[in-house]
Amino acid sequence: MIRTLPSSKIYKAGFRLFIVIFLVFLFAPLIITMILAFNDSMFPSLPWKGFTLDWFFGKGPKIIGLFNDSFNLRGIATSFKVAVSVSLLSTMVGTLAAFLFEQENFRFKGALYFLMIAPLVIPGVILGISILLFTNSLSIFIEDTFGIYLKFLTPSFGLVVLGQFSFITTIVTMIISARLRKFDRTLEEAAANLGANRFQVIWFITLKYLRPSIIGGAAIAFLMSFENFNTTLFLVGSQSTLPINLYQQVRDGSTPVINAISFILIITTSIVAVATLNRGGSRKS
Amino acid sequence: MKSDRQPIRWSFFIFFIPVFLWLFLLIVLPHLELLRMSFLGSRTSTFTLNNYKAFFTEPIYWLTFVRTAMYSILVTFIVLVISLPVAFYITKISSFKLQGLLMVLILVPFWVSELIRVYGWMILLRESGVLNSFLVGIGIFKEPVEMLYNDVTMVMGLVYTSMLFMVVPIIGVMGNLDDSLIEAAHDLGAKKIVIWKEIIIPYCMPGIMSGSIIVFMLVLGSYLTPKLMGGKNALWFTEQIYNQIIVYFNWNQGSAFGFLLLLLSSLIIWIALKLTRQEFSKVVK
Amino acid sequence: MQAALSLSVKNLTKMFGNFTAVDNLTFDVEDGKFFSILGPSGCGKTTLLRMIAGFYQPDNGSVMIQNKDMKGIPPDKRPVNLVFQQLALFPMMNVYENIAFGLKRRGERGPEVKKKVNIMLERVGLPEYGSKKVTQLSGGQKQRVAIARCLVLEPEVLLLDEPLGALDAKLREHMKVELKKLQVKVGTTFVYITHDQSEAMVMSDYVAVMNSGHFEQLDTPQTLYNSPASSFVTQFVGENNKFSVNLVKDESNVFFAETKEGFRYHLSDSFNLQDSESFDMFVRPEAMIINPSRPKPNFNIINADVKAILFDGGNSRLLVTPEKSEEELIVALPQNRQFDYIQAKDSIKIGWDPDAAVYFKQADERIYKDEI
Numbered sequence A: 001m002i003r004t005l006p007s008s009k010i011y012k013a014g015f016r017l018f019i020v021i022f023l024v025f026l027f028a029p030l031i032i033t034m035i036l037a038f039n040d041s042m043f044p045s046l047p048w049k050g051f052t053l054d055w056f057f058g059k060g061p062k063i064i065g066l067f068n069d070s071f072n073l074r075g076i077a078t079s080f081k082v083a084v085s086v087s088l089l090s091t092m093v094g095t096l097a098a099f100l101f102e103q104e105n106f107r108f109k110g111a112l113y114f115l116m117i118a119p120l121v122i123p124g125v126i127l128g129i130s131i132l133l134f135t136n137s138l139s140i141f142i143e144d145t146f147g148i149y150l151k152f153l154t155p156s157f158g159l160v161v162l163g164q165f166s167f168i169t170t171i172v173t174m175i176i177s178a179r180l181r182k183f184d185r186t187l188e189e190a191a192a193n194l195g196a197n198r199f200q201v202i203w204f205i206t207l208k209y210l211r212p213s214i215i216g217g218a219a220i221a222f223l224m225s226f227e228n229f230n231t232t233l234f235l236v237g238s239q240s241t242l243p244i245n246l247y248q249q250v251r252d253g254s255t256p257v258i259n260a261i262s263f264i265l266i267i268t269t270s271i272v273a274v275a276t277l278n279r280g281g282s283r284k285s
Numbered sequence B: 001m002k003s004d005r006q007p008i009r010w011s012f013f014i015f016f017i018p019v020f021l022w023l024f025l026l027i028v029l030p031h032l033e034l035l036r037m038s039f040l041g042s043r044t045s046t047f048t049l050n051n052y053k054a055f056f057t058e059p060i061y062w063l064t065f066v067r068t069a070m071y072s073i074l075v076t077f078i079v080l081v082i083s084l085p086v087a088f089y090i091t092k093i094s095s096f097k098l099q100g101l102l103m104v105l106i107l108v109p110f111w112v113s114e115l116i117r118v119y120g121w122m123i124l125l126r127e128s129g130v131l132n133s134f135l136v137g138i139g140i141f142k143e144p145v146e147m148l149y150n151d152v153t154m155v156m157g158l159v160y161t162s163m164l165f166m167v168v169p170i171i172g173v174m175g176n177l178d179d180s181l182i183e184a185a186h187d188l189g190a191k192k193i194v195i196w197k198e199i200i201i202p203y204c205m206p207g208i209m210s211g212s213i214i215v216f217m218l219v220l221g222s223y224l225t226p227k228l229m230g231g232k233n234a235l236w237f238t239e240q241i242y243n244q245i246i247v248y249f250n251w252n253q254g255s256a257f258g259f260l261l262l263l264l265s266s267l268i269i270w271i272a273l274k275l276t277r278q279e280f281s282k283v284v285k
Numbered sequence C: 001m002q003a004a005l006s007l008s009v010k011n012l013t014k015m016f017g018n019f020t021a022v023d024n025l026t027f028d029v030e031d032g033k034f035f036s037i038l039g040p041s042g043c044g045k046t047t048l049l050r051m052i053a054g055f056y057q058p059d060n061g062s063v064m065i066q067n068k069d070m071k072g073i074p075p076d077k078r079p080v081n082l083v084f085q086q087l088a089l090f091p092m093m094n095v096y097e098n099i100a101f102g103l104k105r106r107g108e109r110g111p112e113v114k115k116k117v118n119i120m121l122e123r124v125g126l127p128e129y130g131s132k133k134v135t136q137l138s139g140g141q142k143q144r145v146a147i148a149r150c151l152v153l154e155p156e157v158l159l160l161d162e163p164l165g166a167l168d169a170k171l172r173e174h175m176k177v178e179l180k181k182l183q184v185k186v187g188t189t190f191v192y193i194t195h196d197q198s199e200a201m202v203m204s205d206y207v208a209v210m211n212s213g214h215f216e217q218l219d220t221p222q223t224l225y226n227s228p229a230s231s232f233v234t235q236f237v238g239e240n241n242k243f244s245v246n247l248v249k250d251e252s253n254v255f256f257a258e259t260k261e262g263f264r265y266h267l268s269d270s271f272n273l274q275d276s277e278s279f280d281m282f283v284r285p286e287a288m289i290i291n292p293s294r295p296k297p298n299f300n301i302i303n304a305d306v307k308a309i310l311f312d313g314g315n316s317r318l319l320v321t322p323e324k325s326e327e328e329l330i331v332a333l334p335q336n337r338q339f340d341y342i343q344a345k346d347s348i349k350i351g352w353d354p355d356a357a358v359y360f361k362q363a364d365e366r367i368y369k370d371e372i
């Protein structure tokens, strides 16, 4: 039943068939989406009407390709900016949190740790609503007492970043903690013994050791932020992110521009994914 | 030892303060606000239980709630049943060369945005979709059938979008399962079913639990998939919340719903952990 | 009457790609014997054992257990059980459940199972341990549970793959004796794998010395020690002093062994003198006698300097270098106070009876050189 145990032909063949079906199930929608980005048709469906790159480069009037579609381009740009901000912020705080939970001892550490992992089990929608309600009440309170109107407390770019940051940091913390836990602390002691202070130790020894996980964490944070929908939905202002834009288009009937966007996203995420996985793989061996 | 005696531990506060701000400002306070708002009347802004009363007296609300919970459990179970053999094939049956490739193949699609994956299924399954064109083309169907917008498709979509979060943790623990345990059980006369029941599943329980919790949470809180693939008049509970907040602008009612969803998810996770005698803090690692 | 055979292996071969892990092995094990397979790491011991247990299909040859051919019979249907190198105790079960696992798989239920498990726990010296988690056990206790788990099924042959490997030295010494006593008590045939020669020597009725997939020698421990059949066995079993020598003839046509420094040693009378090639001569430390009188004419005596005294109780030795040489020899130092006067840097004489030495042509040794 495993590699070393003798097993029947039917068992092996059955298992292989199962995996093949599973892979088809996994890839069919993605591959179809990508192929239809090149169909010379007004709708993302069959029949095949010939190959075209218009859904990428078309200048109108019939087909406006992705690279001339200012609405979607703006969405991509916004998502990109959000994702960069979130990944920077959550990687920084996530690293600090990893140190806090792995290397420090303090009262109520257990409770704080529980809070730290709580976002894993809070639905994204609820996180979005809570933050929306809280910032709204806060801005009303500040306006009433101080007479100041704080724009960033209403749905806007900043709020989207904060909302995504609030749960992505948990993921980053867990990735970095996992590596920090394996760190041999005698290395730190040795460095301290050779005259390095706490920050020099962390800077020269521990952070160097953590680098792969920090990079991995940042990459994952970027991807999660880029594709986030549930939390973002409640926090976007006038500048909507790509998933929000796409959602509206998909809901209200779509053109193959969405396939073109999908094509580019699938290819780039695959490249990022494979690169990150490879880093992870080579680290292990 | 030495660091414990330092009078002021600056490093501790540098770790602690940002983490504390993150958790306090973006997790604790917003959820307290959610709770507070749920007890306020939408017009009167005074304490009231009406928001919760509305939930229990309007069947549409609590029916949606129960339906969402039931389907989430069902989806989690289906995902588990598919993930176990997939993980088993990758870790224990496939040749070592194939193993790495399969891992990458299985992981990559899940890095692609949920929206795009759902979109892929939509253009595959809808009435004018690829599958219909194909089946009508080869003559199996006389005319196109709408395969989208029903519960079966929605469940499949939810299984599809949350699969990874089960497969990865299970592969994690199953990879650590020493082959010799399976061999020993076999040597002592155990059949395949017994080996699964007595050895593999108990051993993988931590992975199964963490996978199940995450999948359950994601499904329960998902918005896109039920909205885009599910039946038009059968709502998911997150859609109810969305409607209250965005459409009716009744934030207090929405808060109450949000809080109930949070309560439900915590409760089900708690029961699941109790039933399988696992600990939350261990499971999420 | 001939003793019944528990296990009979014929021409057994296993290849991994082009690499031959087990090379055409043939041997028999009699009922109730403690049979050890001794060899360095990577020589194919585990592979051999896994073929007997049924986890690997041999590429050639057969395995017979109780005179029944095991070809095509899966591991669970064979009357043998395997104690794994890493023990493979089930961590999700307690000691009792681990031992009862196999019985339950046979469909046994109720008080009978309980009785058998308890008798087994008693027998391996762990009564009252049934409800412990396996993770709470010490190394030696885990060991015994792993063995009990197999013995409770009353296999014809118990296969053990370096079960003491994970233990520390002290415990290993203890478990050696325990294991031997246990085997005598239950009377099951044990096929035991190890790379530790002392384990094999202490416990076994027969030992097969394995090297690169084949057996160098299969004998009782005493014979292995006293008349090793090859250079490899000589070096792998027990300690030895090795001399690289050439055969030379003196004026009166008598053969001597000559070292590269020009020392000449007498040879045993029984030594076959047809070739004059280079060969290795081995002398055990305890065959080296300190400041001997010459009991017979061809007794070898050399002058040597004491480099160090390696005190180790009853196993104390002297480290000496023969004069004008860089070689180091190990000489047994009996602890009967007779040699208390010897100090480091002293010059002493040591001697040995040529009959106590063994000789092998260097040419025969080539394939094992790098393994020792």
Ligand SMILES: Nc1ncnc2c1ncn2[C@@H]1O[C@H](COP(=O)(O)OP(=O)(O)OP(=O)(O)O)[C@@H](O)[C@H]1O
Pocket (backbone or CB within 6 Å): C016, C021, C039, C040, C041, C042, C043, C044, C045, C046, C047, C048, C195
């Ligand atoms: N599945 C396999 N595929 C390829 N080569 C293998 C395989 N299993 C073992 N080998 C090779 O066969 C040889 C014998 O391996 P085996 O495990 O039998 O050694 P061993 O004598 O048990 O060693 P040890 O004392 O280290 O356990 C080794 O060189 C090993 O590299």
Ligand SMILES: [Mg+2]
Pocket (backbone or CB within 6 Å): C045, C046, C047, C085, C161
């Ligand atoms: Mg081995």
